[in-house]
Amino acid sequence: MESPADITWKGYSLAERDWRWQRVRENAAKAGFDCILVPLCVDGRNLHLSLEQSRGTRSDCRFLTQLENAAVVLPTDGRKPIVISDEESGNDWVPEIRPVDGSWGMAMAQALIDAGMERARIGVSGIRRGFYTHGRAFHGVVNHSSYVDVLGRLPNASFDNATEVIGYARYVKSEEQIGCLRRGAAIAAAGIEKMVELARPGVDEGILYSRVMQRMVSLGSEYYPMAFYSGLHGGGRLPRFEDPTEGRFLQPMYRIANEVDAVFGGLIAQEQQPILLGPIPDAWKPAIEAQRDLYYAGLEHLTPGNPFAEFVDFVNGFGEKRGLKSLMLMHGRGYGDDGPLFTPQNRGARNRDVLIEKGNVFIVKPIVTSADGGFDTSWGGCVLVTDKGGEPLVKRTPGMVAIT
Amino acid sequence: MPWTTPPGAGATVFIWAGYSLAERDRRWRAVRENAGNAGFDCVLVPLGNGVDARYMTQLRCSAMVLPADGRAPIIIADRRSSNTWVPEPWQTGREWAEPMGEALLDLGMERARIGVVGLKGGSVTHCSSIDGVVNHTALAQVMSKLPNATFADATDIVGLVRYVKSDEETVFLRRSAAVAAAGLDALINRARPGVDAGVLYADVTARLLELRSEYYPLVLTLDPIGTLKPKRYTNPPIGKRLESNALITNEVNAILGAELTQVCQAILLGKTPDEWKPVIEVQKEVYEAGLKLIKPGTTLGALQDFVKSFGPKRKMKTVIQMHGCGYGDDGPLLTAKSRGDALRDLGIEKGNAFVWKPVAMTADERIQFAWGGPVLVADTGAEALFTRPHGMVSIC
Numbered sequence: 001m002e003s004p005a006d007i008t009w010k011g012y013s014l015a016e017r018d019w020r021w022q023r024v025r026e027n028a029a030k031a032g033f034d035c036i037l038v039p040l041c042v043d044g045r046n047l048h049l050s051l052e053q054s055r056g057t058r059s060d061c062r063f064l065t066q067l068e069n070a071a072v073v074l075p076t077d078g079r080k081p082i083v084i085s086d087e088e089s090g091n092d093w094v095p096e097i098r099p100v101d102g103s104w105g106m107a108m109a110q111a112l113i114d115a116g117m118e119r120a121r122i123g124v125s126g127i128r129r130g131f132y133t134h135g136r137a138f139h140g141v142v143n144h145s146s147y148v149d150v151l152g153r154l155p156n157a158s159f160d161n162a163t164e165v166i167g168y169a170r171y172v173k174s175e176e177q178i179g180c181l182r183r184g185a186a187i188a189a190a191g192i193e194k195m196v197e198l199a200r201p202g203v204d205e206g207i208l209y210s211r212v213m214q215r216m217v218s219l220g221s222e223y224y225p226m227a228f229y230s231g232l233h234g235g236g237r238l239p240r241f242e243d244p245t246e247g248r249f250l251q252p253m254y255r256i257a258n259e260v261d262a263v264f265g266g267l268i269a270q271e272q273q274p275i276l277l278g279p280i281p282d283a284w285k286p287a288i289e290a291q292r293d294l295y296y297a298g299l300e301h302l303t304p305g306n307p308f309a310e311f312v313d314f315v316n317g318f319g320e321k322r323g324l325k326s327l328m329l330m331h332g333r334g335y336g337d338d339g340p341l342f343t344p345q346n347r348g349a350r351n352r353d354v355l356i357e358k359g360n361v362f363i364v365k366p367i368v369t370s371a372d373g374g375f376d377t378s379w380g381g382c383v384l385v386t387d388k389g390g391e392p393l394v395k396r397t398p399g400m401v402a403i404t
Numbered sequence: 405m406p407w408t409t410p411p412g413a414g415a416t417v418f419i420w421a422g423y424s425l426a427e428r429d430r431r432w433r434a435v436r437e438n439a440g441n442a443g444f445d446c447v448l449v450p451l452g453n454g455v456d457a458r459y460m461t462q463l464r465c466s467a468m469v470l471p472a473d474g475r476a477p478i479i480i481a482d483r484r485s486s487n488t489w490v491p492e493p494w495q496t497g498r499e500w501a502e503p504m505g506e507a508l509l510d511l512g513m514e515r516a517r518i519g520v521v522g523l524k525g526g527s528v529t530h531c532s533s534i535d536g537v538v539n540h541t542a543l544a545q546v547m548s549k550l551p552n553a554t555f556a557d558a559t560d561i562v563g564l565v566r567y568v569k570s571d572e573e574t575v576f577l578r579r580s581a582a583v584a585a586a587g588l589d590a591l592i593n594r595a596r597p598g599v600d601a602g603v604l605y606a607d608v609t610a611r612l613l614e615l616r617s618e619y620y621p622l623v624l625t626l627d628p629i630g631t632l633k634p635k636r637y638t639n640p641p642i643g644k645r646l647e648s649n650a651l652i653t654n655e656v657n658a659i660l661g662a663e664l665t666q667v668c669q670a671i672l673l674g675k676t677p678d679e680w681k682p683v684i685e686v687q688k689e690v691y692e693a694g695l696k697l698i699k700p701g702t703t704l705g706a707l708q709d710f711v712k713s714f715g716p717k718r719k720m721k722t723v724i725q726m727h728g729c730g731y732g733d734d735g736p737l738l739t740a741k742s743r744g745d746a747l748r749d750l751g752i753e754k755g756n757a758f759v760w761k762p763v764a765m766t767a768d769e770r771i772q773f774a775w776g777g778p779v780l781v782a783d784t785g786a787e788a789l790f791t792r793p794h795g796m797v798s799i800c
Contacts, residue, residue, distance in 0.1 A: 004602025005645045045732060046454040046522070046537040048465055049482065049498065050414075086532075089633075104535045127541055138498045139451060139542035145523055146535035207614055214610030218603045222639040223619055229415070240415040243618045345414050345497065 001190060004220040009180075012066065012265065016176045017093045020063060021074065021081070023169035028076040028162065033123035035115060036162055038064060038072040039150065040104040040143040041126055051225055051242060051261075053136040055268065056337020060125045060133070060166045062266055063335050065094045071104060073111045082111040105149020112154055122154075123162025131354055132167030132332065135339035170334050172359040178384060178393075180265030181333060181361050184221065185382040185393035187262035188271040191216040191226070195260070196401055201252045201277055205230060206244035212260070221262035229257040233375070253278040257378075267334055269393065270363045271381040274400045284375050284400070287324055291368040291377050292398035294318045294326055298364060302356060302383060302390035308340060309352035315366050325369040333361040333382055360385040361393070405510070407480065407494040407503045414483045414497070420618070421462035421487040422661065427572045428489045431460060432470060432477070434565040439472040439558065445516035446471045447558050448508065450546070451500040452539035453522030455732045456529070456562045458662060462489045467500060469507045478507035501545035508550055518550075519558025526559030527747055528567040528728060531737035566730055568755040569663075574780060576661025577729055577757050581778045581789035583615040584658035584667045587622070591656065592797050597648045597673050601626055602640035612658055620664060623655035629672055629680075632770070649674040653774075665729045666759045667777035667790045671797040680771055680796070683720065687764035687773045688794045690714045690722045694762055698752055698779060698786035704736055705748030711762050721765045729757040729778050756781040760788075 028036050038061050041047075044054035061070040070085040083094045084107045090097040100107050112122065126134055126141045134141060140163070151159060173181065194215040198208050209228055217223055229238035230248070233255050250256075256275040261268050280288070294315065301314050312328050319326030328348065332338030342348035344367065365380025379398045383390040439447050449457045449468040457466045463481050470477040480503045481493040496503050508518065520543070525534040536559065547555055569577060590611035594604050601624075608622055625634035626644065629651040646652075652671040657664060676684070690711060697707055708724050715722030728734030738744045740763070761776030777790025 003600050004605075004640050004642050005600035007642050009642065040535060042452045042537050042539055043533065046533075047452050047539060048454045088636075100534070102534065136498060139501055139539050139545070142540040143535055144452070144538040144540040144543050147540045149535075206616055210610045210613035213613060214606050216606075217609055217640050218606035220602050220640055220642055223609065223621065225619060237415060240417045242417055243419070244613045244616055245418075246420075246616050343414075345411075 001186060001219050004218070007220055009265070011092065012176055014092070016174055019174055020169060024064070024074060024166055025076050025078065027165040027168050028123055031123060031162065031165055032121060033076055033162055033165065034120035035073055035075045035112070035117055036123045036125060036165055037108070037112065038125050038166070039108060040071050040146045041141040042143050047137070047141060049136055051227065053337050055224070056134055056137065056335070057141040059335035059337060063166065063170055066091055066266070067094065067097070070097070071108050073108070073115050073117070075115055079115070082115060084108060084111060103146070103149065104143065105146035108146060109150045109153035112150065112157070117157055118154055119156045122157050122159050123165050124159050125162050125166045127161045128163055130163035130167040130339065131351060132164060132171040132339050134163055134167070134337050135331070135341040136337050170338065171332065172357050173334070173361050177265070177267060178359070178361065180267050181269050181382060182393045184262040184264040184267060184269030185271060187216050187219045187221045187264065188260045188269050189394045189396055190219055191260045191262065192271055192273045195258065196273070196275065196403070199250060199256060199275055199277065199403060201250050201254070203250045205248040205250060206246055208250070209244040216262050221264060224261040224263045224268060226261065227259040230254050250277060268336060269333060269382050271394065271396065272365050272379060274377055274379060276400055276402050278402065279404050280400055280402045283370070284377070286322065287368045287370045287375055288377055288400050290319060290322050290324050290326070291366065291379055294366050294368060295364065295379065295398045298366060299383065299390035299392070302364070302385055304356055304358040304385055304387065306356050307352060308348065308354050308356065311356065312342065312348060312352065319368050323371050325371070325373070327367045327369070329367050329378055329380070330362050330364045333363055356385055358385055358387060364390065405506070407496055407506070409484050409495040410497040413495065416484045417464050419464045420662065421489070423462060423572055425488065427570055430570060431565060435460070435470060435562055436472050436474065438561040438564060439470070439519055442519065442558065442561060443517060444472055444519035444558060444561065446511060446513055447519040447521055447561055448504070449521045449562070450504060450538050451542040452537050456521050459562065459566055459731045462487050463493070466493065467504050469504070469511055469513070471511055475511065478511060480504060480507060501542040504542065505546045505549035508546065508553070513553055514550055515552045517554050517556065519561050520555050521558050521562045523557040524559055526563040526735070527750065528560070528735040529563035530559055530733050531727065531735035531742070532733055566734065567728065568753050569730070569757050570755070573661065573663060576663045577665060577778060577780065578789060580617070580658045580660040580663050580665040581667070583612060583617050583660060584656050584665050584777070585790060585792065586615055587612040587656040587658060588654065588667050588669055588792070591652070591654060592671055595646060595652055595671050595673065595799060597646055599646045601644040601646055602642060604646070605637070605640040608656070616660065618659035620657040620659050622657065625653045626650050629674070629677065646673060662731055663729060664732055665778040665789070668761050669775055669792060669797060670773065671799060673799050675800050676796050676798045680773065683764050683766060683771050683773045684795055686715065686718050686720050686722065687762065687775055690762045690764055691760070691776060691794070695760065695779060695786050695788060698758065698760065698781060700752060700754050700781065700783065702752045703748060704738065704744060704750050704752070708738065708744070708748070715764060720767060721769065723763045723765070725761050725763050725774060726758050729759060752781055754781055754783055
């Protein structure tokens, strides 16, 4: 893979910006909003329900402006947005930004007033969880004090949840976004290769963690913490770490599970690879094989136009035919906290009617559990929805890697 | 009624949680005392204020109601997490407003005066979050459940406790500073003309991680010396190799024991120009003279005035640049942009820890130089934890 200095990608084009803004405007118009407000959102270090969620807090402003922190007023009628930011300067997409000047609330309210929204119907993105975005943040991601200021200064406007307006625009990826996700998936795969190269009994887990992160950042990924699980099988759920650990060393027959994420062009790709530091027991093999078959069969079922209900039922029913259990585990890929979200904790019942669309990108990593429930496995990676079904963004082989 | 682990609560994420129970009790006692003095019946650390929640619980994600009258707090956590400080928190999944409201009601706060921590930027914490860090929808729901209670900002109630570090915290501040300095050493050792800037970024990040720092972004500028507004990188640069005469300014951060410190030393891939030398010398003088002033009893106003007046006597400008060390976004934040007028009377105390890195510049501001790192305030004055020789590192 190219080294960062040799990467020629110069950032998203102005056409991409216009495509995103236009999609949001169209969604806003359909929902009857006069404008969309992306308000100041809590930073991810403070609102940290999970890695995904923390990255997702300010994801709408990044999607619309490529600024790390901004508030946006985007009129539905085609006028250009007003962008407020505490960053020192704008960028190619948003050359002019308004300073915060002491209060985000005052600055946002003034922007709405300047856009003629005193009596408007204003759609607020991120006020609650959505289907397509902010799915893990039940209470949304919006900063309290500044938003209350806005409400107080525009008493005659109405404010309603518009999380889906931007969420749906984010749901379908452009060619430019797919290109970035493809690179991200390849970087994540390289991170996994590094882990497989180094993971041996006796290795310091903290050093292993550092080396995997070094590999991905040295290929141009933004830093996104790897989720790393390790321990002996049979001792209950493996502990999860999101920073390099101290005093933990890999042991023979340790299982390693992981979520290896790489971020390129602001978009999070993820690949996942279970590893065993020893020979794979025969008793595990039926579940590993079924998981592989389920993954491939799932790709064929991941077709545009179908509601998730069919896909979920297919995945969850797959294991039973082999005397095993299977469960859907997948969610969207993008700027952070992308949905729809299907996990063992959140079976995704509320997402059953959501349609799969061409240009969606998901992390697909279904779980298969042995009949007695004593062993489960999940392998997966980024998948693009095409007319012909799901296409992995990077070619890897499902299964558990045995390091003997 | 306590909230118990919901079905399918997600994998527990383990984070460093090594402070003693005595440290927990010290923090809780000090916060209760501040709350009582301010007339609060309790403090609420709500969803959104993750940094103060970590300070109070050592949990990755939590909310807390701490009564001022000495009763035990109710702490809400997720993903089955618990630790020695909080062996039996209430457990939630993704729903936070309901348990926060119930915790307040269980503690009898229906008509109480409730201090909300993180509602606004504080004097010495949440300094860059001028509108605070609290999640709107969750707090609004909590407020609707307690219509007869009053809610007011209590950021400084916890902030002023965080402002003064304990001996346990000081141990980790020292380790953190040493790790940050090792990261800077890695940067100095690897920065050469032709080096891929993204790989350099990765190598320094990895050095910090292997020394067990939690991740915190490395900040670099890489443009040729003399560039008026160099581009600032907080991620690996793409499409860039280091060039001769690049001036690499940096903020190398490390976190150990949850304590964030930072060191800064500019690196020039070339010979230091003569016109920079007097500026570097003045910065050394203002750094050292300022360090002598950083001691218990000095007000921040006095320190600011000293720095501001230091440069003109030498036909230059000098600008204060400092912030606190700690759990994150610690103050006082004093920079050219953030003057901290409201903090002028705040006194420096034993146990404070700052990143001290004043700026010296030519009168026309064309040449600017900063150098510095963490300092710890003791009875007799400040101790610099960053001990590299002063100056710009020149790599020819």
